Amino acid sequence: NAGVTQTPKFQVLKTGQSMTLQCAQDMNHEYMSWYRQDPGMGLRLIHYSVGAGITDQGEVPNGYNVSRSTTEDFPLRLLSAAPSQTSVYFCASTRGQVGSGNTIYFGEGSWLTVV
Amino acid sequence: KNQVEQSPQSLIILEGKNCTLQCNYTVSPFSNLRWYKQDTGRGPVSLTIMTFSENTKSNGRYTATLDADTKQSSLHITASQLSDSASYICVVSATDYKLSFGAGTTVTVRA
Numbered sequence: 579n580a581g582v583t584q585t586p587k588f589q590v591l592k593t594g595q596s597m598t599l600q601c602a603q604d605m606n607h608e609y610m611s612w613y614r615q616d617p618g619m620g621l622r623l624i625h626y627s628v629g630a631g632i633t634d635q636g637e638v639p640n641g642y643n644v645s646r647s648t649t650e651d652f653p654l655r656l657l658s659a660a661p662s663q664t665s666v667y668f669c670a671s672t673r674g675q676v677g678s679g680n681t682i683y684f685g686e687g688s689w690l691t692v693v
Numbered sequence: 694k695n696q697v698e699q700s701p702q703s704l705i706i707l708e709g710k711n712c713t714l715q716c717n718y719t720v721s722p723f724s725n726l727r728w729y730k731q732d733t734g735r736g737p738v739s740l741t742i743m744t745f746s747e748n749t750k751s752n753g754r755y756t757a758t759l760d761a762d763t764k765q766s767s768l769h770i771t772a773s774q775l776s777d778s779a780s781y782i783c784v785v786s787a788t789d790y791k792l793s794f795g796a797g798t799t800v801t802v803r804a
Binding site for chain 1: 697725735736742744784786793796
């Protein structure tokens with residue numbers, strides 16, 4: 579049982595490049611989400627999914643796309659990277675509804691630098 | 694706007710000593726409050742989850758308290774160890790299932 583697995587761990591991009599952050603969970607959780615963590619700020623929700631085929635925007639969705647073709651996978655795509663997207667990205671999953679009291683499991687994070 | 698404020702921003706304690714971290718929130722209507730531990734370079738890991746009706750919950754040397762009337766929570770670390778050096782994040786959930794994250798308190802335990 580690996581929990582939530584994110585790849586890559588570190589990535590440097592040039593402005594305008596695109597890339598995909600991968601996230602997979604093996605706990606059969608319905609709810610998955612992507613957050614970004616910036617210095618001095620709390621985690622901010624980018625996109626989330628309540629099940630395969632269903633995605634929705636969070637607090638800071640601009641510049642990012644997601645899809646949920648399977649229960650296990652929830653990739654985050656940066657369409658045209660900008661320096662403002664330099665951040666640490668965390669994928670998370672939980673059984674049922676987030677906020678329901680179920681434990682939220684986070685991945686180990688992906689450090690992204692856009693130059 | 695739902696907000697979660699944590700204090701202090703950082704603190705340094707000697708190994709074996711106790712410390713208390715604070716979390717004040719304005720999230721409404723309230724559903725539950727969580728504390729997470731985040732080691733440097735790692736993802737957050739759950740310590741405790743408390744609902745409206747719970748005013749204290751322990752996880753080993755970590756004890757969280759909740760006062761839903763004053764919208765305050767604290768996390769007490771007893772007999773600190775070097776491995777307690779981390780950032781501690783308070784997360785509050787509203788009944789619409791939206792999560793509000795605090796910026797965290799960085800704890801450094803020195804030998």
